[in-house]
Amino acid sequence: MKAIINGKIILKDRIVEDKALLYSNVIEGIVSPNNIPEGAEVIDANGGYVSPGLIDLHIHGYLGKDVCDGEEESIRTISAGIVKNGVTGYLPTTMTVDMKVIKKALEVCRALKEESKNWEGSEILGCHAEGPFISESKKGAQDAKYILKPDAAFVKEYADIIKTITLAPETDENDFAAIREICRDTDVVVSMGHTSADYNTAMASVNAGVKHVTHLFNAMTPLAHRAPGVVTAALNSDVSVELIVDTFHVDKCFYDLLWKVKQRKLCFITDCLPAGGLPYGEYTLGGAKIIYRDIVCRLEDGTVAGSVLHLNHGVWNVYKNSNIPLYECVNCASLNPATAIGIQDRKGSLEIGKDADIVITDQNFEVQKTIIRGETKYEA
Numbered sequence: 010m011k012a013i014i015n016g017k018i019i020l021k022d023r024i025v026e027d028k029a030l031l032y033s034n035v036i037e038g039i040v041s042p043n044n045i046p047e048g049a050e051v052i053d054a055n056g057g058y059v060s061p062g063l064i065d066l067h068i069h070g071y072l073g074k075d076v077c078d079g080e081e082e083s084i085r086t087i088s089a090g091i092v093k094n095g096v097t098g099y100l101p102t103t104m105t106v107d108m109k110v111i112k113k114a115l116e117v118c119r120a121l122k123e124e125s126k127n128w129e130g131s132e133i134l135g136c137h138a139e140g141p142f143i144s145e146s147k148k149g150a151q152d153a154k155y156i157l158k159p160d161a162a163f164v165k166e167y168a169d170i171i172k173t174i175t176l177a178p179e180t181d182e183n184d185f186a187a188i189r190e191i192c193r194d195t196d197v198v199v200s201m202g203h204t205s206a207d208y209n210t211a212m213a214s215v216n217a218g219v220k221h222v223t224h225l226f227n228a229m230t231p232l233a234h235r236a237p238g239v240v241t242a243a244l245n246s247d248v249s250v251e252l253i254v255d256t257f258h259v260d261k262c263f264y265d266l267l268w269k270v271k272q273r274k275l276c277f278i279t280d281c282l283p284a285g286g287l288p289y290g291e292y293t294l295g296g297a298k299i300i301y302r303d304i305v306c307r308l309e310d311g312t313v314a315g316s317v318l319h320l321n322h323g324v325w326n327v328y329k330n331s332n333i334p335l336y337e338c339v340n341c342a343s344l345n346p347a348t349a350i351g352i353q354d355r356k357g358s359l360e361i362g363k364d365a366d367i368v369i370t371d372q373n374f375e376v377q378k379t380i381i382r383g384e385t386k387y388e389a
């Protein structure tokens with residue numbers, strides 16, 4: 010048994026002080042410091058925050074490594090890198106590249122998933138396949154030559170490792186046959202993204218089974234008052250939504266508004282590229298040159314390609330630029346993403362019986378210690 014003392018413990022509905030968090034491989038309790046069991050190892054949070062481990066539903070790479078490398082070593086490097094940002098679990102995310110490359114990447118993650126529960130890095134919770142079933146007109150930084158029509162057979166073949174599939178519902182022409190089949194036969198969460206659907210098509214796809222929206226506002230039809238688009242469908246339906254919270258991809262003035270509308274359906278993501286964790290410079294992404302400067306990566310033609318965000322900084326960006334309580338900002342990067350992929354019974358909050366995935370931070374949410382299933386995986 011271990012006990013974290015002297016921290017502000019972030020629960021899903023409040024922050025408590027003057028308590029101790031007890032854990033083994035799971036959360037054991039929240040007690041008065043006088044009631045710490047004898048023999049428990051005591052860890053001092055030094056007045057910082059004690060947060061549930063963060064969960065990133067959308068991340069392509071880190072420290073120069075790309076999920077689409079299809080290499081075990083890349084996944085190990087990414088996991089070991091982002092654990093320093095307080096990420097205890099994540100969905101390695103593929104892009105629209107050659108289907109053979111996507112399959113190889115998924116197979117590598119499948120082979121490592123069990124080991125990742127105990128290794129020296131963030132746990133693989135499954136994968137996010139971002140494409141290749143997207144709209145050419147909203148491809149963003151993805152490569153048009155690899156775009157395919159939605160194919161339920163592919164998703165079913167990898168349903169044990171894919172947690173989320175991003176697709177453009179309007180390209181699933183026959184009354185969303187592929188979406189319906191995926192939803193009928195698997196637990197994979199279908200997310201609309203990189204889509205040029207109009208509002209009615211987007212709403213109809215939600216009725217057909219779409220449950221999530223990939224990086225809201227980016228690479229989709231916008232909210233316009235006479236052409237409401239996918240963004241409005243996302244806000245007007247019960248789907249969960251991803252938000253890149255680097256203050257660039259979506260302006261920070263939207264944080265309060267989106268919270269008011271989506272509440273615990275709001276999930277913060279990084280959409281981090283392999284340049285994450287590296288200095289400014291030029292890198293490659295799926296063979297294309299990207300330029301990383303300030304807080305954003307662009308292709309040579311100026312197209313925004315993704316972020317280099319650390320998820321703990323994303324939580325703090327929102328907290329500092331909104332009126333959302335800190336515990337709800339944290340929920341957006343822990344409980345809400347856990348709920349979106351259906352693992353909230355064991356991940357996402359500091360509740361008794363859940364996995365002891367815990368982050369200790371300083372007063373500014375800089376990570377001091379990351380604990381996964383009760384084992385310390387990182388210490389600043």
Ligand SMILES: [Zn+2]
Nearest residue numbers: 067069139280
């Ligand atoms: Zn992405």
